Amino acid sequence: MHNTAMQRYLFAFLMFEMMRAIHTNYVPACARIIMMLIFNYSNLVDPLLKDLRAFVTNFAGIKAGDRVLDVCCGTGEQVLDYGRRGIIATGVDNDPNMLNVALKNRKRHDLLTTSFQLADAKELPFPNGYFNYASISFGLHDKPRLIRKSVVSEIKRVVKRNGIIILVDFNVPLPQNAFGLFARTIEFFAGGEHYRSFKDYLASGGLDSIVKEHGLVELNRTQLKSGLIGVIKLIND
Numbered sequence: 001m002h003n004t005a006m007q008r009y010l011f012a013f014l015m016f017e018m019m020r021a022i023h024t025n026y027v028p029a030c031a032r033i034i035m036m037l038i039f040n041y042s043n044l045v046d047p048l049l050k051d052l053r054a055f056v057t058n059f060a061g062i063k064a065g066d067r068v069l070d071v072c073c074g075t076g077e078q079v080l081d082y083g084r085r086g087i088i089a090t091g092v093d094n095d096p097n098m099l100n101v102a103l104k105n106r107k108r109h110d111l112l113t114t115s116f117q118l119a120d121a122k123e124l125p126f127p128n129g130y131f132n133y134a135s136i137s138f139g140l141h142d143k144p145r146l147i148r149k150s151v152v153s154e155i156k157r158v159v160k161r162n163g164i165i166i167l168v169d170f171n172v173p174l175p176q177n178a179f180g181l182f183a184r185t186i187e188f189f190a191g192g193e194h195y196r197s198f199k200d201y202l203a204s205g206g207l208d209s210i211v212k213e214h215g216l217v218e219l220n221r222t223q224l225k226s227g228l229i230g231v232i233k234l235i236n237d
């Protein structure tokens, strides 16, 4: 069998087994560890979200020369899409391993308008109103409620008045389909505080409750991946 076909088959088999294990509430502790050894963000999540990055840039209407912050940027894929279009983009994340991947990709593609910084999203190292736009993708569902609140307050602070904020995260309620089951599976294997926060994010109403809590004004919204992902464009009023 061709190598890629074999990898796909193995991936599908493992996902099926994981879902079955979760469904039957039987997940040995070592399963989480094995999963973490086999899969990482770059080889599992990034390929699945490849088309999301260009979509977000287009949906937000960001143009070359705009100054944009991507919060909790992970491996930097959104920032790199901004950079390919001449947008002046900065990504921040508090995980040096994620940023190392981002920096390697930046170097490989030679994207001069992009930069990455190690920083805590609760205390962004930028002055008030510094950016025209900010985005955060899958950086809210994984945090406890109070941290979620601080992160969004910080995003509001560093985006100029009437600037644009893009929130991308799991839609609530999650769809009752394979995509929803897949998300629950991934989050379950993330475990610990991440999984507890995910459950709280779902229970509290997800992005809608965040938009309401922070008094953000909605311009537009859409859903992707059969209702799994919500994308909301907001004005920093």
Ligand SMILES: C[S@@+](CC[C@H](N)C(=O)[O-])C[C@H]1O[C@@H](n2cnc3c(N)ncnc32)[C@H](O)[C@@H]1O
Residues within 6 Å of the ligand: 045, 049, 071, 072, 073, 074, 075, 076, 092, 093, 094, 095, 098, 119, 120, 121, 122, 136, 137, 138, 139, 142
């Ligand atoms: C689920 S990943 C999303 C990554 C990326 N935005 C994407 O769409 O693929 C969440 C990211 O948030 C980062 N993160 C978690 N807490 C953070 C904090 N307090 N400050 C900055 N980054 C944080 C993690 O290191 C991780 O890279």
